[in-house]
Amino acid sequence: EIVLTQSPGTLSLSPGERATLSCRASQSVSSKYLAWYQQKPGQAPRLLIYGASTRATGIPDRFSGSGSGTDFTLTISRLESEDFAVYYCQQYGSSLYTFGQGTKLEIK
Amino acid sequence: QVQLVQSGVEVKKPGASVKVSCRASGYTFTDYYMYWVRQAPGQGLEWMGWINPKSGGTNYAQRFQGRVTMTRDTSITTAYMELSRLRSDDTAVYYCCMGPGERIFGVVRAYYMDVWGKGTTVTVSS
Numbered sequence: 022e023i024v025l026t027q028s029p030g031t032l033s034l035s036p037g038e039r040a041t042l043s044c045r046a047s048q049s050v051s052s053k054y055l056a057w058y059q060q061k062p063g064q065a066p067r068l069l070i071y072g073a074s075t076r077a078t079g080i081p082d083r084f085s086g087s088g089s090g091t092d093f094t095l096t097i098s099r100l101e102s103e104d105f106a107v108y109y110c111q112q113y114g115s116s117l118y119t120f121g122q123g124t125k126l127e128i129k
Numbered sequence: 130q131v132q133l134v135q136s137g138v139e140v141k142k143p144g145a146s147v148k149v150s151c152r153a154s155g156y157t158f159t160d161y162y163m164y165w166v167r168q169a170p171g172q173g174l175e176w177m178g179w180i181n182p183k184s185g186g187t188n189y190a191q192r193f194q195g196r197v198t199m200t201r202d203t204s205i206t207t208a209y210m211e212l213s214r215l216r217s218d219d220t221a222v223y224y225c226c227m228g229p230g231e232r233i234f235g236v237v238r239a240y241y242m243d244v245w246g247k248g249t250t251v252t253v254s255s
Contacts, residue, residue: 056241065245118176
């Protein structure tokens with residue numbers, strides 16, 4: 022089973038700042054199978070990025086994804102108040118799926 | 130539009146079973162695998178398994194094998210997740226979800242999930 026490790030666990034930033042979230046896999050993951058989600062309290066996860074770098078429908082262009090192999094990154098170029106949430110990466114491989122443990126993005 | 134509507138809150142005693150339903154609409158139910166993900170209070174997302182609605186075939190995460198059963202009723206486009214021998218640490222919100230991916234023998238197995246139900250809260254307490 023591929024383990025995804027996200028860092029940092031918590032990221033404290035101010036609106037307008039740039040956020041960089043990391044997702045590291047225990048084995049190589051095809052970029053096609055790497056996705057990012059945003060989750061706010063009391064809500065279901067929302068797909069942000071799929072295929073490591075493609076924004077889902079309706080996702081603002083301040084969100085971008087990059088990476089390959091075992092290292093992937095979600096970047097939010099200029100934080101807005103609604104971006105403070107928990108972010109998860111997820112991978113698919115060999116009929117199995119795993120999620121990272123999440124990064125909480127909080128207002129500084 | 131594609132929608133997944135889940136059943137309501139459940140409160141169960143340890144050792145009991147719970148069966149959560151997920152009614153799909155807005156697409157051909159048998160064309161897409163259905164997935165179950167859970168989230169314990171204050172914790173992250175945990176993939177539980179999937180069901181192929183066309184064949185009924187399933188694949189469960191190892192930690193749930195022997196306790197989870199995923200089924201479906203194609204006549205009412207509904208998927209079910211039953212978890213038995215409940216423990217207090219099964220207290221969680223259970224989500225069904227689905228998404229695009231690769232077509233395998235006519236059914237799409239997702240690469241990622243872009244449609245989620247609102248979740249069903251299951252509380253296990255004596």
